[in-house]
Amino acid sequence: MSDEAHAEVRTEIIDRVAVVTLSNPQRRNALNLDLSRKLGDAVRAAAADEGVGAIVVTGEAPAFCAGGDLAELAEADHAVLREVYSGFLAVAECPLPTLAAVNGAAVGAGLNLALACDVRLAGPRARFDTRFAQLGLHPGGGYTWMVQRAIGAQGAAAMTLFCDVLDAAEAERVGLVWRRYDSDEALRAGALELAGRAASADRALIASTKATMRVTKDLTHAQATEVEVRAQAVTVNSDDFRKRLEDLQSKISKR
Numbered sequence: 001m002s003d004e005a006h007a008e009v010r011t012e013i014i015d016r017v018a019v020v021t022l023s024n025p026q027r028r029n030a031l032n033l034d035l036s037r038k039l040g041d042a043v044r045a046a047a048a049d050e051g052v053g054a055i056v057v058t059g060e061a062p063a064f065c066a067g068g069d070l071a072e073l074a075e076a077d078h079a080v081l082r083e084v085y086s087g088f089l090a091v092a093e094c095p096l097p098t099l100a101a102v103n104g105a106a107v108g109a110g111l112n113l114a115l116a117c118d119v120r121l122a123g124p125r126a127r128f129d130t131r132f133a134q135l136g137l138h139p140g141g142g143y144t145w146m147v148q149r150a151i152g153a154q155g156a157a158a159m160t161l162f163c164d165v166l167d168a169a170e171a172e173r174v175g176l177v178w179r180r181y182d183s184d185e186a187l188r189a190g191a192l193e194l195a196g197r198a199a200s201a202d203r204a205l206i207a208s209t210k211a212t213m214r215v216t217k218d219l220t221h222a223q224a225t226e227v228e229v230r231a232q233a234v235t236v237n238s239d240d241f242r243k244r245l246e247d248l249q250s251k252i253s254k255r
Contacts, residue, residue, distance in 0.1 A: 006023075006024055006025075006026060007023070007024035007027070007032065007034055007035045007038070008023045008024070008035075008038065009021065009022055009023065009035065009038040009039050009041075009042040010023055011042050011045070011046060013046075013049075013051065013052060014192060015192075015196055015199065016051060016052060016053040016054070016196070016199035016200070017052070017053070017054050017055070017056060017192055017195040017196055017199050018046035018049070018052045018054070018055045018056070019055075019056045019058065019191075019192070020039070020042050020043060020046065020055060020056065020057050020058070021057075021058050021059065021060055022035060022039065022057075022058070022059045022060060022064075022065055023059075023060040024060070025060045025061065025062070025063070027066065027069070028059075028062070028063035028065075028066035028104075028105065029059040029060060029063050029064065029065045029066060029110070030065065030066045030067055030068065030069050030070075030109075030110075031065060031067065031068050031069065031084060031087055031088070031109045031110070031113070032068070032069035032072055032084075033069075033072060033080070033083050033084060035087065036083060036084055036085070036086050036087035036088075037083070037086065037087070038087075039087030039088070039090065039091075039113075040086045040087050040089075040090035043055065043057075043087075043090040043091055043094055043098075044090055044094075046096070047094050047095055047096050050203070052096065052199070053096065053097075053198060053199030053200070053201070053203050053206065054096055054097045054098070054099065054195040054196070054198040054199040054206075055091075055094060055096055055097070055098045055099070055195070056098075056099050056100075056101055056191045056192065056195050057091060057098060057099070057100050057101070057113065057117055058100070058101040058102075058103055058188075058191070059103060059104060059110075061103060061104065061184070062104050062125065063103075063104035063105045063110070064100075064102045064103055064104045064105060064106045064110055064113075064114065064126065065105075065106055065107070065109065065110025065113050065114075066105055066107050066108075066110055067107040067108030067109045067110050067111075067131060068084050068108055068109040069084075070135075072084070073137070081140060084109065084141075085109075085112075085140065085141040085142075087113070088109065088112045088113040088116040088141060089116070089141065089142075091113060091116040091117060092116035092142070092146075095207045095210065095211065096198075096203075096206070096207060096210070097118050097119075097195065097198040097199075097206060097210060098116070098117040098118050098119075099117055099118065099119045099120070099121065099191055099194060099195050100113065100114040100116075100117035100119070100120045100121065101121050101123070101187050101188060101190075101191040102114050102120055102121065102122045102123065102126040102128075102168075102177065102187075103123040103125065103126065103184050103187055104123070104125045104126065104127070105125075105126075105127045105129065106126065106127065106128050106129070107127075107129045107130075107131050108129075108130065108131045108132060108135075108137075109141065111128055111129065111130060111131075111143070111147075112141045112142070112143050112146065114128070115143070115146035115147060115150055116146065118210070119178050119194070120171075120176065120177040120178060121177060121178060121179050121180070121181065121187060121190055121191050121194070122168035122171055122172065122177040122179075122180040122181070122187070123168065123180070123181055123183070123184045123186075123187035124168060124180075124181070124182055124183060124184070125168075125184075126167065126168040126171065126177070126180070127165060127166070127167055127168075128159070128165065128166040128167075128171050128176060129165045129166075130143075130147075130159050130160050130163065132160065133160070133161070133163055134163060139160065143160075144156070144160070147159065147160065150175070150176055151174050151175055151176050155174050155175075155176070168180040202238070202240040205235055205238075205240065208231055208234075208235075209231075212227060212228060212231055215227055216228070
């Protein structure tokens with residue numbers, strides 16, 4: 001049976017968190033066309049599920065994602081490259097909060113997948129490797145845009161032009177990951193706990209806030225304030241806000 005026959009994307013919903021797992025361990029979860037399509041479908045399905053409030057993306061051990069399928073890339077044209085990108089671009093475009101639980105190597109397109117998430121967490125075997133220059137391949141999929149926003153111009157140059165490979169500790173030091181864990185079990189628990197905080201909030205509010213954050217990052221302070229005040233005015237009159245305010249006031253009054 002071929003590796004492609006084993007390639008799948010599994011989705012497990014735990015307390016309103018969709019855990020989306022790339023599974024093609026024989027190929028270290030490399031993003032071939034089939035797996036990319038399945039990833040995109042899984043992320044869109046999770047985002048469309050009203051019972052889901054946040055998404056965790058991870059890989060079947062021993063890797064997170066070892067990049068694109070080199071055999072496919074060798075014969076790729078513009079259309080094929082965009083299909084390869086489709087999986088992690090679905091993550092980047094997701095309206096819900098997304099978190100990468102990086103449990104092993106994130107290489108090339110796998111690094112793109114991690115960068116496409118709002119937050120990255122690292123396990124003890126996490127490794128972040130661009131690999132583009134070593135392969136004689138120009139970066140793609142919006143990598144240069146994402147990595148510079150994640151770790152700044154100097155860090156992006158160190159990883160991309162000087163081929164610096166980061167382990168979990170270095171990735172945490174430079175801000176590529178938010179937090180690292182000493183075991184895969186702790187990584188999974190930490191990812192579920194953090195994602196669960198977002199999932200426990202009002203779904204529409206979290207989606208609206210994420211959309212606002214995307215818009216305001218390139219605005220002035222005054223412009224951002226104008227964008228926020230319109231969205232905040234809507235939530236002030238929402239049933240969810242009123243209920244949560246009443247619950248908070250009730251707890252305060254009992255102290």
